[in-house]
Amino acid sequence: MSRHVVIVGAGPAGLAAVEHALRAGARVTVLDQAESPGGQYHRRPPGADAARHGRSDFDRRRRLLAHPRCRWWPGAAVWAFDRVENRLHVLRGQPDGSGRRRLTLVPDALILATGAHDRTLPFPGWELPGVYTAGAAQALAKGERVAIGGRVLVAGAGPFLLPVAESLLDVGAEVVAVLEANPFTTVRKGWSARPWRLAAQAGKAGELGRYAATLARHRVPYRFGRAVIEARGADSVREVVTAGVRADWSIIPGTERTYEVDAVCVGHGFVPQPELAVAAGCVLDGGFVKVDGEQRTTVDGVFAAGEITGIGGAVTSAAEGAVAGRAAAGEKPAPALIRARDRALTFAGRLASAHPIGTAWRSWLREDTIVCRCEETTYGELVRATTDPARPGPHALKLGTRAGLGPCQGRMCGPAVSELCGGTERHHRPIAQPIRLGELAARTEGEPG
Numbered sequence: 355m356s357r358h359v360v361i362v363g364a365g366p367a368g369l370a371a372v373e374h375a376l377r378a379g380a381r382v383t384v385l386d387q388a389e390s391p392g393g394q395y396h397r398r399p400p401g402a403d404a405a406r407h408g409r410s411d412f413d414r415r416r417r418l419l420a421h422p423r424c425r426w427w428p429g430a431a432v433w434a435f436d437r438v439e440n441r442l443h444v445l446r447g448q449p450d451g452s453g454r455r456r457l458t459l460v461p462d463a464l465i466l467a468t469g470a471h472d473r474t475l476p477f478p479g480w481e482l483p484g485v486y487t488a489g490a491a492q493a494l495a496k497g498e499r500v501a502i503g504g505r506v507l508v509a510g511a512g513p514f515l516l517p518v519a520e521s522l523l524d525v526g527a528e529v530v531a532v533l534e535a536n537p538f539t540t541v542r543k544g545w546s547a548r549p550w551r552l553a554a555q556a557g558k559a560g561e562l563g564r565y566a567a568t569l570a571r572h573r574v575p576y577r578f579g580r581a582v583i584e585a586r587g588a589d590s591v592r593e594v595v596t597a598g599v600r601a602d603w604s605i606i607p608g609t610e611r612t613y614e615v616d617a618v619c620v621g622h623g624f625v626p627q628p629e630l631a632v633a634a635g636c637v638l639d640g641g642f643v644k645v646d647g648e649q650r651t652t653v654d655g656v657f658a659a660g661e662i663t664g665i666g667g668a669v670t671s672a673a674e675g676a677v678a679g680r681a682a683a684g685e686k687p688a689p690a691l692i693r694a695r696d697r698a699l700t701f702a703g704r705l706a707s708a709h710p711i712g713t714a715w716r717s718w719l720r721e722d723t724i725v726c727r728c729e730e731t732t733y734g735e736l737v738r739a740t741t742d743p744a745r746p747g748p749h750a751l752k753l754g755t756r757a758g759l760g761p762c763q764g765r766m767c768g769p770a771v772s773e774l775c776g777g778t779e780r781h782h783r784p785i786a787q788p789i790r791l792g793e794l795a796a797r798t799e800g801e802p803g
């Protein structure tokens with residue numbers, strides 16, 4: 355009987371893994387908590403057919419979900435992995451509905467392709483209603499056709515700000531400006547060295563041209579070296595203060611400017627979602643899942659692909675997924691697949707060097723700026739805890755300040771808290787998804803036939 359490969363995540367990485375595991379003769383089960391495949395990159399409004407970018411690959415891979423050797427489980431949240439029994443625990447059904455089914459799967463090989471979520475650095479006023487992460491603003495625009503506001507400022511770092519601005523314009527918002535915190539010189543240096551090495555991502559140049567044309571058509575200014583340093587308003591955001599920042603993101607005095615807005619969306623890159631890999635016992639490196647040349651993690655039989663292994667865009671994620679799919683099915687990935695993956699990884703390196711996070715962002719914070727929004731832990735409390743002569747370890751520091759212990763479990767503030775507290779590794783819980791007590795107590799159905 356052929357190998358049973360279970361793939362968690364049907365984004366670009368997971369779907370490429372499905373295609374290549376099937377080609378290598380495996381039986382495949384692919385699960386995603388979302389109702390439709392595509393992950394973050396191919397997000398569409400319910401019922402919409404066409405994905406905008408990378409459409410032909412996406413359409414081909416999406417059709418493979420109906421392959422006779424493929425079982426596709428949408429609405430399936432994987433909440434735990436029991437490494438002793440090699441058993442994946444799944445809840446199937448509406449996340450906010452009752453009667454979710456509790457199922458388990460025991461794979462021959464497991465591919466984790468759970469992606470990343472967006473990252474936002476704290477600044478005074480970021481807890482006000484009307485301040486959104488770039489990902490949330492885009493999800494509402496692309497997934498629900500809802501604009502987060504009438505007049506919106508888009509700010510942060512990275513090329514992701516461009517599709518976000520486009521999505522907002524698409525749903526009728528006025529985008530007052532797009533601000534990239536890194537100076538033009540940093541961005542140009544990062545992208546322009548040996549440009550031929552970026553050939554694997556040739557489609558990106560066209561995509562970039564389209565965003566530039568869209569911004570120009572709507573007269574949206576795009577500025578380098580400027581950041582949002584404060585949001586103001588009584589009950590919701592009414593204005594934002596921006597400032598010119600140096601290469602390390604320290605504020606240039608006298609460059610402050612205020613924009614009247616009713617929403618602001620801020621994104622500073624992405625944070626991986628490695629909870630299941632942590633549960634499986636995989637070693638992380640800088641928060642990302644460590645993999646070898648064939649996308650094997652440090653745990654036998656567990657592979658990882660896409661943005662849980664590094665932030666590199668959809669093409670890189672798919673190239674990694676292809677290698678993982680072959681290897682997990684028990685086949686040696688062809689050298690051409692490995693080369694394509696390695697070429698695609700160049701993009702990830704460029705992204706990191708063209709859009710770094712400046713270390714001086716903490717100079718935007720004030721004593722009373724909330725860093726952990728769930729527990730309302732302020733910057734001042736964190737500084738006092740880290741400079742305490744008793745020098746509590748990371749665990750005691752968290753218990754003492756409660757940073758990262760609220761409902762989001764550090765998903766929002768984790769990287770910021772970690773950086774402000776001297777680089778302590780973010781603590782990942784082995785429970786990857788919320789589960790109700792009743793569901794936990796209920797009997798599991800095991801694997802359906």
Ligand SMILES: Cc1cc2nc3c(=O)[nH]c(=O)nc-3n(C[C@H](O)[C@H](O)[C@H](O)COP(=O)(O)OP(=O)(O)OC[C@H]3O[C@@H](n4cnc5c(N)ncnc54)[C@H](O)[C@@H]3O)c2cc1C
Nearest residue numbers: 363365366367387393394395432469489517660661667668
């Ligand atoms: C919010 C957001 C918006 C983005 N928008 C763009 C864009 O417009 N343009 C662009 O070029 N790039 C965009 N990116 C970056 C792009 O999405 C990534 O480069 C690419 O999608 C990564 O592919 P992936 O397969 O690794 O992960 P993803 O596409 O994130 O797919 C991961 C999948 O895993 C599923 N999953 C995660 N955990 C579980 C679990 N426990 N159980 C079941 N399923 C699970 C998720 O539902 C998701 O479908 C965006 C990223 C984010 C986070």
